[in-house]
Amino acid sequence: MVYIPSQSPASAYTQPFAFSTDIASQPFPSQEILHIPFNQPLISQREMEYVSEAVSKGNLTGDGAFTQRCQAWLTTKIGCSNALITHSCTAALEMAAILADIQPGDEVIMPSYTFVSTANAFVLRGAVPVFVDIRPDTLNLDETQVEAAITGKTKAIAPIDYAGVSCEMDTLKAIADEHNLMIIEDAAQAIMSRYKGKPVGSLGHMAALSFHQTKNIISGEGGALLINDPVLMERAEIIREKGTNRSKFFRGEVDKYTWVDLGSSYLPSDLISALLLAQLEQAECIQQRRHEIWQYYHEAFADLEAYQQVQRPTIPENCQHNAHIYYLLMQDLETRTDLLAYLKSRGVQSTFHYVPLHSSPAGRKYGRTSGSLKVTDDLSDRLLRLPLGGGMDLREAEYVISGVRTFLA
């Protein structure tokens, strides 16, 4: 974790890089080994100040002042009708599955190339995840194959925004409207991304964000459920508060609180929200740093793509990404395995990503596939993620680039 001491504000630390081909062309002394973690978050003095303020105010339960401020920030910036802070994106997805009234035997269409929580949230309600292939360019749910997966039991579509690049939301919404389905967007990776100029998270019925340590904006563990259909809000509050109407009680709308619905404890301590608020308030500066590193990688690998040694990420024209992941698609599994090992030997923590859910033990047990998943099978073998974080600097990015180039030379 890169910690900014109090005398240098985050904004001073995050001066734009001087992108200089001079720097890029300087070879690293071959004997020098740097240690580059996969993910280096950027934490400022403000996080410490807010956390100590939360402690000294003495209220560490959920839904305190910091949680309210985080929710206001998200509602304003994303333009969703409501935002509820949760203890994880997993929790937000579980809430969404309850809110969507998913019943045993219902089906939910999703990509296989995603994190387990996208599927688990629905399987916990007895539903069947139906895995559909991904697009070769964005690795997001292939919207052209969704209609073929719809049956009389389909209740919802759960797309994700891989690497913070939005799924093809207009097409998915048109399909959902026609078949009366809900869109529950797993936007865990996509805070501050945009689709056709609109913030990701504002377009489906519900969306879930993650503030896990590995994401762009962090609180260690954390998440949010974004709601765009105001009708869902009353029940959402209840589900999040263990199935009680405690939120209404705190607002003085009822004179005692009681068990009224299904629910669990999905809200975090205000201590977590204190840390999160500081991160949200510095989101622009964190994002700026991430974009600079993403772009630096992207330009550095252009010639390798021209020689067909690697394939770089594709960002569709109508999407503004958030620099969540920088990945390369290698020629085959063997090359990826060897490059991972080579980078590791040079102190660089790079990594592959998901084992496709349709080929996992639980995915085979609880889900089914629709159509061929050949793009998923192929790309999941070849994808390699490079270190990226708000706390990373240009010299570290350059070291990673030189590792990849040396290996491929």
Ligand SMILES: *Cc1c(COP(=O)(O)O)cnc(C)c1O
């Ligand atoms: C990170 C991630 C999650 C899980 O987020 P948590 O906050 O750890 O629960 C879910 N889905 C996707 C696509 C993710 O990237």
